[in-house]
Each structure stands twice: as C-alpha cells, then as structure tokens.
Amino acid sequence: MASSITSTDNTTLPSFEKGGKVSVWCSTVSYDTIPDSYFEEDDQGVDAWARNFIINEYDHENMETNGVASGTALVKNIIEDCSYSSAYGEGVVHKINKMGHQQVSWIILLFDFEYRNKITKIHEDEYVQYVGSFVYDMDSISLAEQDQLDAIHEEKLRLEALLILHTEAALVDTASELGLAPAVEPAPVSTAVEPRVEKVEPKGHNPWLKD
Structure with a gap:
C-alpha cells in the first residue's frame, strides 16, 4: 500500500524517522470534545497536530491510535490493544503515571519514529502531551x-x-x-x-x- 506522507514547511529540523522506535503522545481531554479542525488537513496536507509539534513529516501508515469515545480509561486498558505493545506497553503506562495521569482518553503512536522534544522545545499542545519514545520490534x-x-x-x-x-x-x-x-x-x-x-x-x- 502506498504511503501517505504529511509534511510541514519547516525544513530546519532533522527527520525524526528511526526504525525500532515508537513515539507516544497521550491526551486527558475527552475525545468527543476535541474540535474536528484538530484532525483536518490544510491545503498543504498538514494537520494541526503535526504543525503544533513541529514535525517535518510522518508516514500515516505508521500511525496508530486508541482510546475511548468519551471520558477516560486506565492507561493500560488503552495501550494494551495496540500493536507490538508487549514490548513497550508497561513503559508507556509507567511514564504516563509518572506524568500524573492514571487515566487518559486516547493515545497516538508513531512507529519507526523518534520524536525529540529537546530539539523542538514542544512538549504539549492544547489536547495532547508527548510521552516519550520507546523501543519496539515487529515480532512482539x-x-x-x-x-x-x-x-x-x-x-x-x-x-x-x-x-x-x-x-x-x-x-x-x-x-x-x-x-x-x-x-x-x-x-x-x-x-x-x-x-x-x-x-x-x-x-x-x-x-x-x-x-
């Protein structure tokens, strides 16, 4: 299947693509209250999430999300069904708990991607927070x-x-x-x-x- 790439105009940042790593974001905002505009692409094919985190490009086919339609749920209940999560799921749960969240509404996963917020200086936007990058493998x-x-x-x-x-x-x-x-x-x-x-x-x- 052909890849669908989203990119921004910012060409000064390095590519965050990296095999064997998965970058994770989480939200505590009820999914049904987030405006549709947050998920829509502009004329350049760039969505608000990518712009907010200054991500040059990402492969849509490497994105996976999971969550609840309304309210929140325990972090493990959301991460456990995600692909390959036996490799990184417990780490995600631990990190999000350390961030002060026992429950979240939904998460974003980007596989073969290592987002570096120390470079972008962007840790969160209005709806999601960056959790971290974790090692995974496709045999998990x-x-x-x-x-x-x-x-x-x-x-x-x-x-x-x-x-x-x-x-x-x-x-x-x-x-x-x-x-x-x-x-x-x-x-x-x-x-x-x-x-x-x-x-x-x-x-x-x-x-x-x-x-």
Missing part, C-alpha cells in the same frame, strides 16, 4: 495478547497441580485398600475449569478519520 505481540498467554499458562499450571493432587489421592486410596497404609482423607480440591481465554483483537483506530 500486543500487551493484551501477552496477558492472555500468561492467563492460559497459569490455567495450565493449575490443572497440572489438580492432576497431581488427584493422582496422589488415588494412590492413597489404593494403598489403603491393599492394607499398606492407613486411609487418608485427601483434602478437597476444586475441579472447576475456568473459561478458556479468547484472543483479543486490536482495537486501534485513527482519530484523523473522526466522524
């Missing part, structure tokens, strides 16, 4: 998928432990029947099996396509 799964795998692994360990307990109880009963040992009443164990964890599909969407 999402944080939500990682949590699912962890839950499945814990369930497997639980079932294995149940099997061991039942096997031991059966051995005790057999030994008792043969008169090899006194009968021992095994401790009750739960045999309930928790629902199988289903894979969560990413919920990323692009605010630049705001209705």
Whole structure:
C-alpha cells in the first residue's frame, strides 16, 4: 500500500524517522470534545497536530491510535490493544503515571519514529502531551495478547497441580485398600475449569478519520 506522507514547511529540523522506535503522545481531554479542525488537513496536507509539534513529516501508515469515545480509561486498558505493545506497553503506562495521569482518553503512536522534544522545545499542545519514545520490534505481540498467554499458562499450571493432587489421592486410596497404609482423607480440591481465554483483537483506530 502506498504511503501517505504529511509534511510541514519547516525544513530546519532533522527527520525524526528511526526504525525500532515508537513515539507516544497521550491526551486527558475527552475525545468527543476535541474540535474536528484538530484532525483536518490544510491545503498543504498538514494537520494541526503535526504543525503544533513541529514535525517535518510522518508516514500515516505508521500511525496508530486508541482510546475511548468519551471520558477516560486506565492507561493500560488503552495501550494494551495496540500493536507490538508487549514490548513497550508497561513503559508507556509507567511514564504516563509518572506524568500524573492514571487515566487518559486516547493515545497516538508513531512507529519507526523518534520524536525529540529537546530539539523542538514542544512538549504539549492544547489536547495532547508527548510521552516519550520507546523501543519496539515487529515480532512482539500486543500487551493484551501477552496477558492472555500468561492467563492460559497459569490455567495450565493449575490443572497440572489438580492432576497431581488427584493422582496422589488415588494412590492413597489404593494403598489403603491393599492394607499398606492407613486411609487418608485427601483434602478437597476444586475441579472447576475456568473459561478458556479468547484472543483479543486490536482495537486501534485513527482519530484523523473522526466522524
């Protein structure tokens, strides 16, 4: 698919493109209160967000966003469905929490991009704040998928432990029947099996396509 590049007239800044890095912005402003003009491009194809952060250019195909339509949600609940977030999600949560936000409304991700606010001197605009740049790789799964795998692994360990307990109880009963040992009443164990964890599909969407 052909790339769609947004650029500004500022040619004095270096390119922020960098493979293996993802730059992150967050907002605490309810998404449904942000004016449509913030997401619209001008005659030069430049949106207000890029102009505000003095970004020379970025590839739209490397952008991903996620959030809630109204209000805010826990940072992890928003970042966990984003692409490759098992590599950087916990770092994003930690950094945004350090910024004083336990909840955010939406986030912007630019992959293969390392924004440097020390150069631009722009840390935030009216609606979003720059969080930082984090290492990622395309072999990583999402944080939500990682949590699912962890839950499945814990369930497997639980079932294995149940099997061991039942096997031991059966051995005790057999030994008792043969008169090899006194009968021992095994401790009750739960045999309930928790629902199988289903894979969560990413919920990323692009605010630049705001209705």
